[in-house]
Amino acid sequence: MAERPAGGGPEGPGGRLPARAVIDAVADGFAELSGAGGAEGGTGGVGDDAAYGDGPIAWEGYGLARARAHERTGEHESVVCGTGTVGGVPAVLIAFEFAFLGGSLGQRTGDRIEAAHRHARRARLPVVSLTATGGSRMQEGMRALVQLQRVARQSALTRAAGLPQIAVVRDPTTGGGWATLGAGSDVVLALPGAQVAFAGSRVRPPGADPAAYGAEEKLAAGQVDRIVAPDELPGTLGRWLSLLCSPGSAPGTARTPAEPPRALGGAGGTPDLPETGWEAVERARSPRRPRADAYLDAYFETREEMSGDRCGGTDPGMRCGFGRRGGRTIAYAAQCGTATLPAGFRTATRLIRLADRLGIPVLTLVDTPGAANDEAAERSGAGAAIADLFAAVAEAQVPVTTLVVGEGGSGGALALAAPENTWVTPDCYFSVIAPESAAAILKRGPEHVRATAGDLRLRPQDLVDLGVARGIVRT
Template sequence: MSERARRLSARAVIRLLGEDFHQLPDGGDPRPYAPDGPLAWPGYDAARARAAERTGEDESVVCGTALIDGTRAVLIVSEFGFLGGSLGERTGDRLESAYTHARARRLPVVSLIATGGSRMQEGMIALTQLQRVARQSALTRDAGVPQIAVLRDPATGGGWATLGAGADVVLALPGAQVGFAGSRVRPADADPAAYTAEAQVAAGAADAVVPPEALRATLGQWLRLLTAPASTEPAPPPRPLGLTDPPATGWDAVHRARHPDRPRAPRYLDAYFTHRVTVSGDRCGGVDPTGILCGFGASRLDGRTVAYAAQTGTATRPAGYRTAARLIRLADRLGIPVLTLVDTPGAANDAEAERQGVGPAIAEVFAAVATARTPVTTLVIGEGGSGGALALAAPGNTWATPDSYFSVIAPELATAILKRPASESELTANQLRITPEELTRLGVARPF
């Protein structure tokens, strides 16, 4: 992506993405600025005048409503050409007014960010605008109104730490400079690759990099899914895609669940949804792309939006659990039902997983499921290994396919804990009562 494409003006971005744009009133104090601003900074008025002449704007952000691929949203669009897209007191006025309008009309907020941070010429007055923005974002979150951020170039400083990282979904343009530290304040030996959109996705701070030509359609898909009518009805479980006859024994169930040709999460998700979008990253520096798949999709059954967290058959890592908890909490705020697919031999138990807080991460998922007001549905599609699987299971609303099992721990490990010889693993598996039929009799699973 070229430098020119990344540095589009605010109005050009609006034309690229939206239709029927209506600019919102500024809000805030209608009185004119004191000469050279709140700090009487010499030359500030002249700098603002030059910026206005150059850009055609009178502030560093343009706010309004527009249709994005058919969905009405509140747009917050940075104008980087106006003093580097910096945030000042009047910027805060506009942002607060935009968030208030979004909540009053229950319109999603889409922020398209290109800013170098807070405005030096307004000092601490400028910096405290971040508190205003953070509060407005939190109020909007509590109101169940979705927020999507698009990181343009650059997205640094407080704009990244509030408008950007505070959003429910964070998308970024390829090659965009993204980081709390701007280019002029980083250590001299800092790796520039760490301050990119791609690096933020890899670190779990953003969900995806989206090329500009796909941005309108991508935003439209996200907005349609996240603004679907809230539903109090649980999502029905997917139908089993593998074997249909019950396993003969617990050991047979274990072998079925571990078979390499057994249907995995991607097949179930493809069969269940017409289309879906991906939530990635735990917002704490980690991702688990091979252990769990999270996102939102449109159900083939009735078109409803359903959130999903699907284990993929490997040991789930701490970042995967935290991402799942983030997804469930977001779905709960928006009134979107959740589908979880359980398929893991257990949580990752290596030393690095312990250093990354696997126990607290699992606790987050248990808490998210336990406190969710939105209905959660679970289907066990493979291995159900211990608490690392149970964390994603909905109490009283869990089903199990004929090629799955659910156990207090893997039979081999249970055998070792019981100080039995390894040759007795089959006996242990049978004694644990882990087949779908036995789980139904125990009240752990529901019959199809």
């Protein structure tokens, strides 16, 4: 059982909050689940604490410790589960009470979490986990540890049912709680300063850097989507639920492709098409041309971003998230004009697969000179990351729409493009390879780069003629 660790940030003005106070802060109309004292066939009823005694491995004094925890918190277990409304969206809430034996997971914790997930699937509700846990409960031995398999199974069933799962990782979220309910959720929000790690504070190597075990470091490492201040949590959580639970404004809209954004006007503000291949390249590379953020801001009424590939990396040149347009949720993955890192490809893959599972159409914006090709990119698995993104786009059952807004550099751009539903702007080019690289491969001198650009037929109108693009969008 994990003890209260040293350090860490408070949840709010009152410090670490009880589970029910956290629920009250984010939800309206909370109703505790009647079956949350134990799943079907379970043994976690709240009225038989005395019969539970010292637990499944007869740990001496465990029953007394549970009794003291109940007296201190008013709870019979380390989680409180029920339904409530967050930002107008009904959801199942799983809130950990850290003051009850360190928020540790035991058999009865597993009973309650299983009951919550079963209810979520029956009622078709999203699951929100408000975690604050030190991990598995030592006093129940292996019976406690195997609850992680049980929780993972329930999470997988809920995922397969097409229901979103959002985690809010509080201070602390460590051990199996982080490795299941936390890191295993579709979207992970973290409170500032929270300890977030698999290793708890008392089992880390001597001299370990505390920052590596914090929420801010997890955000930088692509394992958390956003750090959210306590007073901003209800609104942020409500927006995420609204976006993920409202894929369309009417039946069947999830099967309707997103319309491509209109062109915003590029270098010089002219909607005319480039006359030469090299002119197309220069316009796509112009610093005056609008980038992804401008397109996303103009297209969506509101949006929330995901961050990171869940494998230790982030790419500031890739924007991924969900937005609302005309009352409809659309997922987006947008390149920002830089060479795309392996983490960027993996984040886009994560986005597309989540959108596909939830039945949300996808919009992609292509704008990259190509995949990053330095040593770090190769060591980070560039080829495998690009292959996985190609597969995600090919396998998607929801429609994917692509707009090329700038440079379309080789496979690093094509991996994000929708076959048979790619559109282009007058300010773009799309090429099998950059003209400079093509000239070098063909052993042509630098003086032949401009002519090579023409030979590649990479202009917007060429892409339509070749059948690569469906059409050219204008301002």
